[in-house]
Amino acid sequence: MMRQIIRMQTRKYLLLLVAPLLVACASQSGTDRYYLLSSMMQQTADRSAQAPVVGVGPVTIPSHLDRSTIVTRSSANRLEVNAGHRWAEPLDENINRVLMDNLDRTGRASRLETFPWTSRDGVVWQIVLDIDRFERQADGNVVLVARWKLVHFEDGAIVQSAKYNKISKPADTTIESTVVAMSTLLSDLTGEIASHIP
Numbered sequence: 001m002m003r004q005i006i007r008m009q010t011r012k013y014l015l016l017l018v019a020p021l022l023v024a025c026a027s028q029s030g031t032d033r034y035y036l037l038s039s040m041m042q043q044t045a046d047r048s049a050q051a052p053v054v055g056v057g058p059v060t061i062p063s064h065l066d067r068s069t070i071v072t073r074s075s076a077n078r079l080e081v082n083a084g085h086r087w088a089e090p091l092d093e094n095i096n097r098v099l100m101d102n103l104d105r106t107g108r109a110s111r112l113e114t115f116p117w118t119s120r121d122g123v124v125w126q127i128v129l130d131i132d133r134f135e136r137q138a139d140g141n142v143v144l145v146a147r148w149k150l151v152h153f154e155d156g157a158i159v160q161s162a163k164y165n166k167i168s169k170p171a172d173t174t175i176e177s178t179v180v181a182m183s184t185l186l187s188d189l190t191g192e193i194a195s196h197i198p
Contacts, residue, residue, distance in 0.1 A: 034088040035070065035179045039101040040187040051108060052124035054197060055153060057115025059096045059129045066091065070175055072136040085175045095186065099129070102190035108197045125197055126151040134185075136178045141167040144185040150196055160196045164189050 065071055070085045087094060100112050113121045133145040143166070150160040168185050170177035 030084055032084050032086050033175070034086050035175065036088045037094050037098045037179060037183045037186060039098055039105065040180075040183045041102040041105045041190060043105045043107075049110075051110040052197070053111045053113065053122045054103065054109035055113045055115060055117050055121070055123035055126045056100050056103065057096055057126075057128070059092050059099065059115075059131070061092050061095070061131045061134065065131075065134060070178075072178065073138050075138050082175060095129075095131070095134075098183065098186055099127075099190055102187050103127075103194055106191070106194040108194045123153045126153045127193055134182065136170070136181075137167075140173060141169050142178055142181040142185060143167045144182070144189060146189060148189070148193055150193065159198075162192070164192060 064079060067081075068086045068090075070082045070087060072080045072082060074080045096114065100114065103109055104112055109125075111122075113123050115126075117123055128149040128151060129146055130148075131144070131146045133143050136142050144164065146164045148162060148164065149158050151158050166185060166188060168181040170181040
């Protein structure tokens with residue numbers, strides 16, 4: 001009886017010692033790849049001295065995209081979580097940063113501010129962006145469906161609003177090509193918004 005208890009205790013301690021090594025080996029076997037959306041917009045104009053201060057945000061995304069792992073669709077009702085393929089930063093923050101970089105390249109703003117800002121920042125126009133869909137679809141195309149508003153910040157008047165709904169065909173089926181296609185759509189959306197900034 002005593003030998004049996006000693007054996008069981010020994011096995012338990014060995015398992016406790018070996019478990020961290022097994023976890024470490026398992027985590028090193030599959031290396032994660034990290035991705036970022038990037039600005040695809042060319043510098044289109046010199047910045048005007050009369051250009052307004054533009055505030056960007058808030059930017060919202062669907063909760064199913066608000067995760068570190070990249071999500072694609074395999075059907076209208078089924079999502080694929082691509083294990084090992086991760087966003088290098090939260091997707092909404094990445095979208096906001098790229099949107100600002102794209103806007104900066106258009107020369108339509110003298111300065112850009114990130115939401116939230118204060119009245120001292122001098123924001124004249126606010127861009128509000130609500131993204132409904134932003135992922136690769138079952139047919140291989142990437143879709144971006146979003147609603148945007150251009151708001152006069154001082155009085156809250158919406159001077160322009162529109163729905164954006166376009167697709168982009170990636171070069172191939174890799175996640176990297178998917179992210180490039182997403183970046184292309186985001187640049188196209190930025191151009192559309194920028195064209196309405198007075």
